[in-house]
Amino acid sequence: MERGGDDLKLLGTWASPFVIRVKLALSFKGQSYENIEEEDLYNRKSELLLKSNPVHKKVPVLIHNGRPVCESQLIVQYIDESFNNTGHSLLPMDPYERATSRFWAAYIDDKLCHLSPHGILVYTLVFAFLNGVWSNLLIDASHMLQLFASVFQGGKAKSEEEKAKALKQTYTAVETLELAFREYSKGKPFFGGDSVGYLDIILGGMIPVVHYIEAHYGIKLFDSTRSPLLKSWMECFGTLDATKSVLPSVESLIEYSKMKQARAAASAATN
Structure with a gap:
């Protein structure tokens, strides 16, 4: 779950393309994380999800050292910038x-x-x-x-x-x-x-x-x-x-x- 002092948790559903994006970014950056599956997003959202994403109340949410990051594109960019010493850069430098x-x-x-x-x-x-x-x-x-x-x-x-x-x-x-x-x-x-x-x-x-x-x-x-x-x-x-x-x-x-x-x-x- 932890790598280099970083505590990473991912709230998501395994079949969601948007959650898969985040998992791909973490994989290419070589980051371990705790996967927390949301079982029923339509009828019973978890308290952690509601607390972590109170505005949209949807997945994915990446929680990095207790701080939530929402929206898949933003999360992928955040992963790329936060772990720039591992793997290659996903976004171009120019x-x-x-x-x-x-x-x-x-x-x-x-x-x-x-x-x-x-x-x-x-x-x-x-x-x-x-x-x-x-x-x-x-x-x-x-x-x-x-x-x-x-x-x-x-x-x-x-x-x-x-x-x-x-x-x-x-x-x-x-x-x-x-x-x-x-x-x-x-x-x-x-x-x-x-x-x-x-x-x-x-x-x-x-x-x-x-x-x-x-x-x-x-x-x-x-x-x-x-x-x-x-x-x-x-x-x-x-x-x-x-x-x-x-x-x-x-x-x-x-x-x-x-x-x-x-x-x-x-x-x-x-x-």
Whole structure:
């Protein structure tokens, strides 16, 4: 749990892409930590979570020597700066390159993970996976923002036209990210070049969900036609020793989704 006098605790849920990001950063920085799993974020948040993140009440939260740090991107940056003597730097040293890395990290969250129309499809599918909700839901804004953390509310069924539009927009976002990877990797295997960098960590948290969406829904977000570089990146990233111990398998996600579905069905039957 402790390394070099540092006491690190991570509050999270193992299937969350945002929590996985933090675990990846800690792994690449060689940091040991105590993993504290939040069992039921929607109905029974822990007192430690409510105390550590009283504003948003969501995971991940990294507690470093008793002081909480919230929001996955900020946590990854904090880890990089706090443990700059271990491992290589995740963010570039050049101020301009650091700024552009943060720009593309925001793009990933906006277009693939969060609330823009581009991200709604992915979030809807992931919500169904995490919560066992298998009807086609259009999740409202508060629902999306609290996908892995807070109280959720249902919405109305999406039309086939809306779903097709969301899928097209998501693919467009992936193609834009493919061009960014081509520019920043400069023919190397990672966004960071020869070694894993900040953007690899940010997007790397999405890899288990990308595999799950493909296995469960037959939707390939990264493929050899639309995004061959990202597909190769994903395969390469998943083989690294620092990622193998962090990224959950698609089989474990499928089993988890079945469990959630069974619980949702049982709850519906008793109500």
